[in-house]
Amino acid sequence: MKQDKNLFTLIPKVDELLEEDNIEKLLNIMPRKLVVDAIREEIDLLRNNIRNGELKEEEIIKINKNMPKLIIDRANRKNSYKLKRVVNGTGIVIHTNIGRSLISMDVMDNIKDIATNYSNLEYDLEKGERGSRYSHLEDIIIEITGGEAAMVVNNNAAAVLLVLSTMAKDKEVIVSRGELIEIGGSFRIPDVMEQSGAKLVSVGTTNKTHLWDFENAITEDTAALLKVHTSNYRILGFTSSVSAEELYELKAKYNIPLIEDLGSGVLIDLSKYSLEYEPTVQDSIKNGVDVVTFSGDKLLGGPQAGIIVGKREYIEAMKKNPLTRAFRIDKFTISALEATLRLYLDEKIAVEKIPTLKMLSMSIEELENKAKTLYNLLTENIDNKKCKVEIVDDYSEVGGGSLPLEKIATKCIMLTLNNLSVSEFERNLRECKIPIITRVYRDKVYIDLRTVKEDEFNIVVGGIAYGLRELKGVH
C-alpha cells in the first residue's frame, strides 16, 4: 500500500502537461477543453493502471516520457470528425456502406455556390413570387428521359412509397412473386406496399410468372401493375418473367397504370463500356410505363435522391400528397442533381466526369499503369521484410445492388504478410487517420486500383507503412 502511494506521486499534473511545448502548440489548433480532456483521460488511465498494480516505477517513468505524444494522439482522435473520408480499396464501385456514389468535382462547385449563398430555391425569378423547388430539376429530367413530368424525393425507397400511396392507397397492386425483393437497409417491397396503404397481390411463382398470371389477378380494385427491377440478384435456370413491354398490353387493354421501380437509374447504354446491358430509364418510358422510379446515387452517379418520372397527371397528384413534404429534398441535393444531370447532356462528358461511370469504364491498361505506380511507391516505402507486394488480376464489382453478376476484370495490389496477423493488419488499416478499407481473401489483403484514385496513393502507402509498423503479434 505504502509503495503504491509513492507511485501515485509520479503521475504528472494537468498544468505541467499543458506547458509542454508540443501540447502548447496543440492549443493553437484545437479547443482548449478538448486538449484538457485528452490530458485528464491519459492521466486517469495511468492512475487506474497503477491502482491495479500493473505498473512498476520504471514503467511509469517510461510512460511519462511518452505522455505528450499519447496526449497529442488522443486529442487528434477526439478532434477528428465522426463521419470521415476513407479510401475504398474494395473495388466495389457503388459501395452503400462507404458512401455509394462520389460527387464529381464539377458538381461540387455548384453545390458550394448554392449552399454558401442565397438562391432561388423556392422563388420564381420571373414572377417575383414563390416558386417550386422541384421546378429546377423537372425540365432536365424530362429532356434526358423523354418522360412527361418529373419530381424528386429523398431516395428511391421514399419514391416508391410516395408513388404507391398516391396511386394505389386502399386498392390492389399486382406484382410478380419473383420481384418481391429485399434490398439492403431492410427495404422490402411487401413492407413498403403495406406502409403505402396499397394491397399487395402477388402472382406467379418464385421462378416463373406469366402474363396470364397478371391478367387473372385483375379485379375492379386493381389500381396498378408494378414491375420491380431485381437489381441485386438474378434467378437463373428455368425462369420466366413478364417484361414491362408485355405488361403494357394489359395496361392498354384494361386501362390500368403501369409502375416500374428501376432501382439503379441508368441513363446511358452501359454495354458500350463493356458492361452488361442494364435497362435504362429511357427504355421504360418508351415501353409505355406510366411512372418510373430510380435512385440518384446508384449507377446514375449523383447525390442520394429518388427520381420519379412519368405521366403528368400522376406526378401532379404526387406533388399534392402530404408525404411529399416529408420526403422533400434540400438545396444540396437539388444543386448536386441538377449539375450531375447536366453532365449527361453529352454522354462522353458524363462518362469522363461522373466518378461512378469513370471508374466502371476504366480500361485495363489504365488500371495496370495505376497498379505499377502504386507498386513502386509501396516497395520503396514499406518494410519489405514484413510484407510482399504483388500486382494481380482480379475482379471488381458494380455494387449498390446493380448488375449483381457482373465481374469486371481489374488489377489489384496483393499484400502477403510474412508470418504476421492479417486481421490485425487489416484493422490497423481501418484505424488510420484516413482509414483504408480493403478486401481480405484467404489471408491476403487486396487493394483494387479501380476504386482508388491516384491522388490517394500517398495515403495508401502511408497507411500500409503504419499498419505494418504497428503490428505486434506474430501470426
Ligand SMILES: *Cc1c(COP(=O)(O)O)cnc(C)c1O
Ligand atoms: C436500391 C433500390 C431501391 C431503394 O433505393 P434507395 O435510393 O436506396 O432508397 C428500391 N428499389 C430497388 C429495385 C432498388 O434497387
